Amino acid sequence: MSTQDVQDMSKEEMAPMSSDSDSAKPPPASQGPPPPPNGGLLAWLQVASGFMIFFNTWGMITAFAVFQTYYESGKLFEASSSNISWIGSIQSFLLQVTGLIAGPIYDRGYLRLLLVTGSFMVVFGLMMLSLSTEYWQALLSQAFCVGIGAGLLFVPTVSVIPTYFTSNIGLAIGIASSGSSLGGVIYPIVLNRLIAEVGFPWAVRSIAFIALATFTIPLAAMRIRVRVPKPRAVVDWSAFHDWPYMTFSLALLIVFIGNVVLIFYISFYPADRGFTDSSLAFYIVAIFNAGSIIGRILPNALSDRIGVFNTIAPFTLLLGVTILCLLGVHNAAGIIVEAVVTGMFSGVVVALPPVCFRMLTENKSMIGTRTGQGFAIGGLGLLIGGPSAGAILGSVDPLNWTGVWVYGGVMACASGAILVVVRLMKSGPVLKVKV
Template sequence: MTLEKQSDSTVNKTTIESVEARPTEDSVGLSSDFDPALKFPAYTRYATVAGCFVLQGLSCGVLNSWGVQRQYLAANVYNGDTAKIKTLSYVGTLMFFGLYLWAMIAGWLAEVWSYRKLCFLGVVAMALGPLIASFCSEPWQLCLTEGAIFGLGAGLVFGPSSSAPARWFTKRRGLATGIAVTGAGAGGLVIAPLTEFLIRSVGVEWNLRISAIYIMVLGSIACFFTRVPFQDKTRTLRNFDWRAFGDLRFATNAGMVTFVVAGYIIPYAFLPEFWVSKGLGAQTASVLISVSNGASLFGRILIGFTADHFGVLNSLILGLGITSLSCLVLWPFATNVGMGVVMSVIYGFGTGAYWALAPLVAAKLFGVDRLASISGIISTVAAVGSWLGSPIVNAMLDRPGHDNDFVAVSTYAGCFWLGAFVCAVVNRMLYSKKLFSKV
């Protein structure tokens, strides 16, 4: 199936539309009859961006901070118990797997039911996971609670909160989406050092209980403001055009996301352990993770602004290229605080660029009306990538005589990001072969 321009008489058909088939503020003067967002007060769209910012911060911030808790448990609670440490590595994998696994269902439910209600269900699950985990003592129990239950909640929240801002904006869609997904970087910037402080002050159990409280309170407030201007609730699974799977751009985009899912969590999960093995303290390692999340925050905003001026696909290639170099070139030399900061900043900036642009790329390739469901189905297909990350790295580090061989780990993560970069280049050329065009 090719994605071509459609006539006005076919715009409402239940097919995946190219964003080029739809007029924008740049080509026509929009009226409230055409753009439902204009029927709402201006503050409504900004409140939605703010709500999505908080939801992104809670879902991705906790996930990005998992490495801090993992390092503490491996070094102080399960020290010397190889089997339990290995099981512990699956917690982060399950969190990340859930973030993507439930994306397809979340996308459909958001479009045909309610963004607000779906996100609230996700917030409840995200709070319930760590709350139950606070009463658990075995790693397999943490896999079921912090891993599976929190992952379910994050999966219900992540997709809708990523795509909702794009439904409110046309001319500044990149900037609006960039600001919203910046919440993930801001969340990690705050939650990583907070986690380390709470673990040292009140212990792992109370850290989990406190996190459940702020997830529930802040998440509920954010859900109240999360909505979209229009929902076609007549859509069902039968309305989805499954021929999309035969489209090369769809397949290439799904491949890109799979590579990102496989590579993204590896540095956040294992950099703290890497730095501690090189003589840095656990507190310093948590600060460096926080620095990476802070850089991700700036990357999401700046790249969203850049995408509005130089093109979404062009900006995506830049972000993925930077991230690939950070893992392949910088990580092996990040053995002191100075190089650790450089690695954290560049990796955080590059990954932030990807998260800001991912929903915009889907909107550009497949249209904005079904952004939640299309992004969701791609994400669910890509969920398999989460099992190629932490579990494989853990097996690498378990090899006799290779406990601190992080060169293999950094190369492994970098190859995934390089694969994503290649997929982005292919999609860019499929969309337009003009090298210097804004796409």
């Protein structure tokens, strides 16, 4: 027997011994992340960081009704309602669809790159908007530059926070997403006051400086807690065979159509119909977003108790009903009440979807990719909603407001019905179950 044969036999004899020895060892700690802290300074700093990012992403979008109303006046450029809506719709769509890129980049651990690039693009886009005097310039700066920058920030935010919480995840995301409501209150007021005093360019530069200052918090404090062990595909193709996930994404697309109709036209409606003067019409946006603060926090806290789909489905149906109720508004008091109520229900459909995507994702390390995919699908609704509503509204007096509100209300009601189906897919017809 040769020396090589002896060595081979030795290796074969040693192999099972090594395997038995390995199986007896406890698994290394590196196989999984430690459990979420569910609180503490670092965890709540992520919520504070998310609050500021929502403030400057969704907060900008929910303030677009101010821009819509100002652009409709023709003081900056001449364009139809439908064409003006393309600015906000593309901005909203890019905020969502950029998640297809931002999600996998986040999963690879490049959170800091996303934060720096996204923050720069939002501030730079606003500065370029302040120099715009024509429609195409506003489209490039506000729709594309700000939209892409916001998209690079949004999906990482809703991916980071859930990794720090389990029992209070709905409340944590609700508090963070309420930043968009505060942004939707502050930005319209700043724009309304400053446009009259210093003009549109310096008013827009002022909100750019506010964004620059508030971005310092996430740049300093936001941290990845769970790192993906190896790079993943840009698209999770298995998600397209996950029927609850895809059905929920469809519902999100439809409700975003209804919601963007409401967001874009809640201010222009009373001004055009003469229910309010131009000043109060601008403040309707702030009132709407003040109401959405409640809708982003309390229902999310409720979802921690009764289940996220038990919460989002009925609230989405109520959103559709209250949009239809705009048909019965004929004075300033009515539009103020509607702004508060619809704002509250609108906040729910923005704040709860990240929690839904987490529940629908079994492999938690794929949260970034799946959330990005889902919001990209839903973002098509944001792209469709504004321009289609503008086409329904028309450009010849009297404008077709009945068609606009029926369109938005029916879309939201249809989404609520689909969400009921998703709830049944997850738990069946049993009523008293947290899902």
